[in-house]
Amino acid sequence: xxxxxxxxxxxxxxxxxxxxxxxxxxxxxxxxxxxxxxxxxxxxxxxxxxxxxxxxxxxxxxxxxxxxxxxxxxxxxxxxxxxxxxxxxxxxxxxxxxxxxxxxxxxxxxxxxxxxxxxxxxxxxxxxxxxxxxxxxxxxxxxxxxxxxxxxxxxxxxxxxxxxxxxxxxxxxxxxxxxxxxxxxxxxxxxxxxxxxxxxxxxxxxxxxxxxxxxxxxxxxxxxxxxxxxxxxxxxxxxxxxxxxxxxxxxxxxxxxxxxxxxxxxxxxxxxxxxxxxxxxxxxxxxxxxxxxxxxxxxxxxxxxxxxxx
Ligand code: F2R
Ligand code: MG
Ligand code: MG
Ligand code: MG
Numbered sequence: 001x002x003x004x005x006x007x008x009x010x011x012x013x014x015x016x017x018x019x020x021x022x023x024x025x026x027x028x029x030x031x032x033x034x035x036x037x038x039x040x041x042x043x044x045x046x047x048x049x050x051x052x053x054x055x056x057x058x059x060x061x062x063x064x065x066x067x068x069x070x071x072x073x074x075x076x077x078x079x080x081x082x083x084x085x086x087x088x089x090x091x092x093x094x095x096x097x098x099x100x101x102x103x104x105x106x107x108x109x110x111x112x113x114x115x116x117x118x119x120x121x122x123x124x125x126x127x128x129x130x131x132x133x134x135x136x137x138x139x140x141x142x143x144x145x146x147x148x149x150x151x152x153x154x155x156x157x158x159x160x161x162x163x164x165x166x167x168x169x170x171x172x173x174x175x176x177x178x179x180x181x182x183x184x185x186x187x188x189x190x191x192x193x194x195x196x197x198x199x200x201x202x203x204x205x206x207x208x209x210x211x212x213x214x215x216x217x218x219x220x221x222x223x224x225x226x227x228x229x230x231x232x233x234x235x236x237x238x239x240x241x242x243x244x245x246x247x248x249x250x251x252x253x254x255x256x257x258x259x260x261x262x263x264x265x266x267x268x269x270x271x272x273x274x275x276x277x278x279x280x281x282x283x284x285x286x287x288x289x290x291x292x293x294x295x296x297x298x299x300x301x302x303x304x305x306x307x308x309x310x
Pocket of ligand 3 (some may be wrong): 266267268270
């Protein structure tokens with residue numbers, strides 16, 4: 001497999017962080033309009049990230065350290081402890097209540113499988129927390145299928161419900177396809193979505209991905225996409241909208257981010273996932289310099305991109 005350029009590795013990481021930080025003020029809102037987004041873009045304040053980026057940083061650091069050691073791609077027990085340590089260090093980053101409880105158990109020594117399985121009365125979490133952090137998996141894998149499998153394995157550390165895992169698998173495969181596609185050729189939407197179908201053996205996911213295809217075909221507005229796909233904190237109710245935001249504007253990361261923010265609902269997370277896909281395809285240079293300079297996590301993301309590229 002040809003190597004990943006530093007620009008695209010950095011784009012994947014910065015795109016996720018920009019979506020998270022630009023979307024944070026809008027999280028939970030029923031609607032977001034273009035003027036509000038423009039005001040957040042124009043402001044000069046630092047762009048603070050939330051749990052989405054905090055956990056992405058922890059996962060990316062784990063992948064980079066494993067790569068330097070020539071170990072397996074992940075060490076699940078160690079990764080679970082590192083994710084829990086990221087929560088412990090900054091519990092105020094906006095974590096979901098289920099996630100906080102799982103991390104607290106792991107941090108206190110409970111094995112991750114027991115901790116994740118105990119969530120929500122034993123159902124496990126179907127939140128999008130596994131999907132929102134997973135994009136860096138695309139940087140160390142060599143096929144969409146492998147990205148999906150590794151994504152699911154990193155997801156089940158906290159998300160025992162199948163939809164939590166499927167969300168991570170879908171977003172990981174999408175990030176792989178975005179990263180490995182030729183940016184000089186238009187994205188083949190049908191083929192892209194066919195690969196995502198293969199990544200997730202699940203009727204409800206296939207049904208959502210079919211709707212994504214139709215919404216691309218009709219150039220649906222974000223408000224309509226939110227109703228057709230969902231925009232909530234569940235994986236099934238947010239990952240499809242993020243994939244759609246990317247596929248609506250695959251060669252314009254700023255347009256992808258704005259579309260994702262206007263989907264509203266879990267805006268930070270939908271924009272983080274969409275931004276990672278856009279940056280993976282178009283590279284870091286496609287984001288406005290002024291936004292990147294405001295990112296609180298910029299230095300850490302640059303360092304990790306250097307270690308994960310190549
Ligand atoms: N949690 C938030 N934002 C709202 C709170 C913000 C915070 N209080 C603040 O402003 O400071 N954002 C972050 O959480 C989402 C990722 O969630 P994750 O990590 O999957 O967490 P959790 O708690 O496991 O799941 C999220 C919610 O989904 C519902 N849910 C999940 N599984 C369920 C099940 N089996 N049965 C019923 N409900 C289930 C619950 O409502 C969970 O709280 C991202 O948006 C991130 O930005
Ligand atoms: Mg968040
Ligand atoms: Mg969120
Ligand atoms: Mg390197």
